[in-house]
Amino acid sequence: MDEITVFRCWDEPMADMAVGLLKAEGLHAHKLADIVRSVHPFTFDGLGEIEVRVPEDEAESAKEIIGARFSESEFFPDENESDGE
Numbered sequence: 001m002d003e004i005t006v007f008r009c010w011d012e013p014m015a016d017m018a019v020g021l022l023k024a025e026g027l028h029a030h031k032l033a034d035i036v037r038s039v040h041p042f043t044f045d046g047l048g049e050i051e052v053r054v055p056e057d058e059a060e061s062a063k064e065i066i067g068a069r070f071s072e073s074e075f076f077p078d079e080n081e082s083d084g085e
Contacts, residue, residue, distance in 0.1 A: 001056055001057065002055075002056045003054065003056065004055075004056050004059040004062075005051045005052065005053050006022075006053070006054055006059055006063050006066055007051070007052035007066050008049055008050065008051050009049070009050055010048055010049055010050065011050075012050065015031050015050040015052055016031070017069075018052045018066060018069075018070070019052055021069055022062050022065055022066070025061070027061060027062055027065070028055055028058065029052055029053065029062065030052070030053060031051070031052055031053075032050070032051045032053055033048065033049070033051070052066075
């Protein structure tokens with residue numbers, strides 16, 4: 001099954017909180033990052049961004065849960081963006 005990104009940030013504790021929130025509601029969520037943070041403690045131009053991903057069939061529920069906690073629109077990825085890997 002495909003996965004959907006429902007949350008993005010550059011802050012590890014915030015990503016952990018989002019995953020924990022989703023897991024507490026019974027959803028299958030995990031973090032995905034491009035680099036190992038302990039080796040590269042800096043970010044620029046999107047490098048180091050952390051994505052929180054859920055199975056496609058749980059995406060709407062996850063967005064509602066995340067939206068209740070994180071109200072700022074920049075936390076949600078663009079709906080028209082490709083999720084391909």
